[in-house]
Amino acid sequence: MQLDNTLSVSAPRNKTRPQVIWICLLAALAGLLFGLDIGVISGALPLIAKEYHLLDRQQEWIVSSMMVGAAAATLCSGFLAYRFGRKYALLIAAASFCIGAIICTCAVSANMLIIGRLVLGVGLGVASYATPLYLSEITPKNIRGAMISAYQLMIALGILIVFLTNTAFSYSGNWRGMLLVVAVPSLIFLFGALFLPRSPRWLMIHNREEDARNVLLRLRNSREEVETELQDIKEQLKVKQQGWHLFKENRNFRRSVGLGIVLQVMQQFSGVNVMMYYAPRIFHEIGFASTADQMWGTVIVGFVMTIATFIAVGFVDRWGRKPMLYTGFITMGIAMAVVGTLLGGESLSGVEKGITVTMLLLFIVGFSMSAGPLIWLLCSEIQPLKGREFGITCSTFTCHIAGMIVSATFLSLLNSLGSAQTFYLYSLLNIVALAIIFRFVPETKNISLEQIEQNLMAGKPLRDIGR
Numbered sequence: 001m002q003l004d005n006t007l008s009v010s011a012p013r014n015k016t017r018p019q020v021i022w023i024c025l026l027a028a029l030a031g032l033l034f035g036l037d038i039g040v041i042s043g044a045l046p047l048i049a050k051e052y053h054l055l056d057r058q059q060e061w062i063v064s065s066m067m068v069g070a071a072a073a074t075l076c077s078g079f080l081a082y083r084f085g086r087k088y089a090l091l092i093a094a095a096s097f098c099i100g101a102i103i104c105t106c107a108v109s110a111n112m113l114i115i116g117r118l119v120l121g122v123g124l125g126v127a128s129y130a131t132p133l134y135l136s137e138i139t140p141k142n143i144r145g146a147m148i149s150a151y152q153l154m155i156a157l158g159i160l161i162v163f164l165t166n167t168a169f170s171y172s173g174n175w176r177g178m179l180l181v182v183a184v185p186s187l188i189f190l191f192g193a194l195f196l197p198r199s200p201r202w203l204m205i206h207n208r209e210e211d212a213r214n215v216l217l218r219l220r221n222s223r224e225e226v227e228t229e230l231q232d233i234k235e236q237l238k239v240k241q242q243g244w245h246l247f248k249e250n251r252n253f254r255r256s257v258g259l260g261i262v263l264q265v266m267q268q269f270s271g272v273n274v275m276m277y278y279a280p281r282i283f284h285e286i287g288f289a290s291t292a293d294q295m296w297g298t299v300i301v302g303f304v305m306t307i308a309t310f311i312a313v314g315f316v317d318r319w320g321r322k323p324m325l326y327t328g329f330i331t332m333g334i335a336m337a338v339v340g341t342l343l344g345g346e347s348l349s350g351v352e353k354g355i356t357v358t359m360l361l362l363f364i365v366g367f368s369m370s371a372g373p374l375i376w377l378l379c380s381e382i383q384p385l386k387g388r389e390f391g392i393t394c395s396t397f398t399c400h401i402a403g404m405i406v407s408a409t410f411l412s413l414l415n416s417l418g419s420a421q422t423f424y425l426y427s428l429l430n431i432v433a434l435a436i437i438f439r440f441v442p443e444t445k446n447i448s449l450e451q452i453e454q455n456l457m458a459g460k461p462l463r464d465i466g467r
Contacts, residue, residue, distance in 0.1 A: 020219050029189045030127040031151040033097045035158020036182045037120050038276045043166025047175040056411040063277045065114040067404035069121020077129035078393035086199045089130035096123030097186035104179040129396045136380035137201040152373030153309040160302030167295040204233045232450040236385040243390040252457050253387050260379045260395030266433040267375040268402035271426035272367045274410050285419050286356050287348050304361045308368035320445040325437050328370020333430035335363035340423035381444045384453040442466035
């Protein structure tokens with residue numbers, strides 16, 4: 001790709017150049033792979049458990065091992081993104097997705113599956129760190145929310161695609177075919193990522209101002225806009241500390257890191273991964289006994305998630321972050337409470353089954369329009385430039401650890417607490433999240449990353465750093 005260094009000074013300031021959209025959508029393909037990996041095990045797991053005679057605890061480890069790999073990779077992702085750049089971190093993620101998918105497909109034991117899932121987790125961990133970071137640094141502020149929400153849209157689309165392929169393969173019981181699906185788009189993304197431009201902020205960090213200017217000339221509407229953004233980045237780079245040193249020495253940075261960690265715990269403890277990893281088991285709990293019914297139930301979940309994510313893409317930069325988070329967590333809390341109440345009975349009638357499924361789908365809508373995309377968006381927005389790699393590493397590591405806890409305990413909770421109490425627990429956690437949003441989460445709509453950083457470092461309350 002050649003850089004276009006010519007700009008029309010009369011280009012509309014609020015119009016987004018097509019190059020930005022295509023670059024961001026290509027980077028967001030990492031989300032597609034994320035979604036494929038999250039969803040593929042839900043259909044394959046019952047078949048794998050039957051073939052290898054696995055206990056519930058063994059199934060939990062197969063599921064959660066990917067999050068262990070993701071958490072470990074996240075600890076290295078900050079170094080990779082800083083030393084080699086956001087672009088090459090995405091390339092590493094794509095290669096890990098492909099290798100992990102092949103190992104899983106060829107697995108001859110539960111232990112080999114766990115190893116393959118660990119490798120997939122490496123790709124997931126690097127991608128979940130590098131993609132929101134890259135998108136936040138390359139997009140103009142007026143579409144930053146929509147572009148990062150597109151990452152969540154691709155996750156939802158990946159889940160829908162893999163639920164469809166899982167259903168197709170389920171009729172023959174071919175769980176290896178299900179797992180191989182992940183390898184194909186990972187190769188496509190590996191090739192496409194080669195053409196991504198470097199992050200201008202990363203280039204400035206490494207004293208490559210002219211290269212950064214060339215990238216921005218291609219992505220912004222006017223030379224004036226480019227020079228203003230470069231000057232803003234230079235002002236940020238005057239802060240000498242970074243990463244761990246900034247964390248130790250600057251209380252304000254510790255506040256933003258802490259908020260990022262709490263936001264990711266909120267997202268994972270909402271219970272969404274329960275639906276992604278164990279959807280067939282949940283539909284079995286509701287009363288759908290046949291494999292076909294359970295698998296088509298997962299397809300409906302994936303379809304609803306994909307459609308609902310368009311709400312976030314369309315409204316996040318108009319409605320704002322906090323109103324959407326309030327709406328989403330209220331919806332999720334109510335839905336989980338109703339599901340718990342209905343599952344508390346002896347058996348469900350046909351009408352009650354319909355209501356339970358509707359509530360589960362309503363939960364998916366609430367998550368997809370709020371916590372799914374907006375937590376990643378906020379975690380990338382609230383960290384100062386000099387500490388962004390460290391801050392996002394901490395929050396992303398927390399995301400995968402929390403996800404591992406949820407995926408490694410769900411079947412055990414069902415066996416010990418019962419279905420009703422398990423879903424009541426997730427409802428309560430969503431209600432707690434609402435109080436956290438009210439007290440600490442800022443509104444960052446249409447605010448530049450530089451302004452957010454200035455407010456944070458000036459000591460403003462966290463909820464006010466977007467004002």
